[in-house]
Amino acid sequence: MSSSVPFSPIPVGSDLKPIPGDPGWPLVGLTLHLMRNPLGIARERYDRYGAASWTNAFGLRMVSLIGPDANEFVLLNKGDLFSNHQGWDYFIGRFFHRGIMLLDFEEHRWHRKIMQQAFKTDVLREYITRMGPGIHKGLDAWQPASGFLMLPAIKQLTLDLATDVFMGHSLGDEADQVNQAFVDTVRAGTAILRFNVPGGRWWRGLRGRRVLEAFFRRELPAKRRSQGHDLFSALCRAETEDGERFSDEDVVNHMIFLMMAAHDTTTITLCNMVYWLARHPEWQQRLRAESLALGKQALEYDDLAQLEGASLVMKEALRLCAPVPSIPRKTVRDAEFRGYHLPAGTLVSISPFFTHHMHEYWPEPERFDPERFAPDRREDKVHPYAWVPFGGGAHKCIGLHFAELQVKAVLHQLLQQFEWSVAPDYEMPLDMTSLPVPSDGLPVVLKRRA
Numbered sequence: 001m002s003s004s005v006p007f008s009p010i011p012v013g014s015d016l017k018p019i020p021g022d023p024g025w026p027l028v029g030l031t032l033h034l035m036r037n038p039l040g041i042a043r044e045r046y047d048r049y050g051a052a053s054w055t056n057a058f059g060l061r062m063v064s065l066i067g068p069d070a071n072e073f074v075l076l077n078k079g080d081l082f083s084n085h086q087g088w089d090y091f092i093g094r095f096f097h098r099g100i101m102l103l104d105f106e107e108h109r110w111h112r113k114i115m116q117q118a119f120k121t122d123v124l125r126e127y128i129t130r131m132g133p134g135i136h137k138g139l140d141a142w143q144p145a146s147g148f149l150m151l152p153a154i155k156q157l158t159l160d161l162a163t164d165v166f167m168g169h170s171l172g173d174e175a176d177q178v179n180q181a182f183v184d185t186v187r188a189g190t191a192i193l194r195f196n197v198p199g200g201r202w203w204r205g206l207r208g209r210r211v212l213e214a215f216f217r218r219e220l221p222a223k224r225r226s227q228g229h230d231l232f233s234a235l236c237r238a239e240t241e242d243g244e245r246f247s248d249e250d251v252v253n254h255m256i257f258l259m260m261a262a263h264d265t266t267t268i269t270l271c272n273m274v275y276w277l278a279r280h281p282e283w284q285q286r287l288r289a290e291s292l293a294l295g296k297q298a299l300e301y302d303d304l305a306q307l308e309g310a311s312l313v314m315k316e317a318l319r320l321c322a323p324v325p326s327i328p329r330k331t332v333r334d335a336e337f338r339g340y341h342l343p344a345g346t347l348v349s350i351s352p353f354f355t356h357h358m359h360e361y362w363p364e365p366e367r368f369d370p371e372r373f374a375p376d377r378r379e380d381k382v383h384p385y386a387w388v389p390f391g392g393g394a395h396k397c398i399g400l401h402f403a404e405l406q407v408k409a410v411l412h413q414l415l416q417q418f419e420w421s422v423a424p425d426y427e428m429p430l431d432m433t434s435l436p437v438p439s440d441g442l443p444v445v446l447k448r449r450a
């Protein structure tokens with residue numbers, strides 16, 4: 001293990017401390033370690049250096065700020081110290097430029113105010129109604145088997161739902177091309193080799209982005225005129241009380257970003273819920289009973305609150321596996337965290353994933369225990385930023401209620417149609433190369449209920 005090296009000189013006359021850390025291995029830094037064992041590495045460094053440390057990884061030098069206080073400091077961003085754009089740009093800027101998460105400060109607030117109109121309760125009601133038949137059709141096509149791969153099946157289902165709910169119609173002949181462009185664009189954003197080699201991931205991502213832009217631009221005039229209840233139409237119509245609206249360019253950029261933001265995160269959440277429900281049949285039965293008690297095939301908006309068990313399981317699944325495991329930012333001016341000096345221009349990351357596994361805040365953090373979120377326990381109340389799967393502050397996930405309704409709507413029908421299990425010793429392996437997905441596709445024994 002290399003010895004600690006100060007991150008930067010501290011300003012003359014200041015009593016701040018330099019951030020401790022080390023560069024990791026020559027050339028690659030800690031990239032491979034972080035991909036293989038992110039929790040173990042984060043724990044080792046937290047124990048060694050504390051809540052702030054630096055290293056090299058993914059071709060960058062970055063500072064990790066760890067724990068709920070760090071999450072609060074970075075996400076609340078008092079004094080506009082951190083830029084979202086400069087934090088995310090390196091990772092996904094080429095493919096998702098001008099997406100709302102990549103905007104900052106006043107400009108971000110302006111866009112967010114308009115986008116909020118497309119996520120109001122009455123609009124969400126329409127989305128969930130739209131989803132019902134699509135979920136039914138998707139699940140009907142599943143062929144139960146021992147070794148049924150949940151990840152690709154759920155991914156396809158959420159992609160089909162997204163194209164329907166986001167765009168308002170099925171894509172017909174173009175479906176394959178648009179879906180492929182979308183998948184390529186998302187994949188490229190998390191590529192490790194970031195070069196434009198023809199046929200490579202990066203190249204396919206740029207090509208995908210062009211296809212999506214052309215597609216949304218072509219559809220836009222009709223959507224501007226439409227009274228449809230899909231997200232695309234809602235963004236075209238969205239208008240604040242002061243009459244502010246998105247330009248055509250904004251709508252295209254936001255649509256491409258929203259598809260990405262919604263798709264993998266929801267897929268990961270559903271996979272984790274399915275996994276834990278397979279390992280804990282008593283919870284699977286409880287949630288099934290809850291769904292059957294509603295006495296309806298498809299979920300409606302007003303049913304959401306009644307699915308208490310599903311809420312607990314969703315929260316616990318999001319704790320055990322935060323779909324966005326770390327969140328980057330860059331300081332736009334000098335800042336201070338716990339007496340450490342953070343110079344302007346520093347790439348900073350916080351880790352919802354690690355925070356959710358810190359034994360300092362969560363009793364038995366590796367145990368699946370949804371009741372920890374029950375009203376009489378509320379272990380998440382240990383700190384307002386201990387449970388942060390949706391981030392926080394000005395950029396807090398705008399789609400969190402949408403995610404809840406989509407996840408619950410799918411689960412509701414899944415529980416009614418199927419039972420599933422895994423071998424008692426099965427543990428789902430996670431591929432952490434980009435967002436955390438089951439590296440084996442999550443094979444389960446799937447049976448259709450009589």
Ligand code: HEM
Nearest residue numbers: 100101261262265266323324389390391395397398399403
């Ligand atoms: C369980 C599912 C989801 C999780 C865990 C999740 C997580 C997150 C996180 C952590 C952020 C904050 C990123 C940051 O601060 O830099 C975020 C932002 C965002 N999410 Fe989600 N998300 C989910 C589902 C969705 C869905 C379904 C949509 C859209 C329908 C969506 C749209 C967005 C948007 C637009 C932002 C950027 C907001 C802004 O910058 O103002 N998300 N999400």
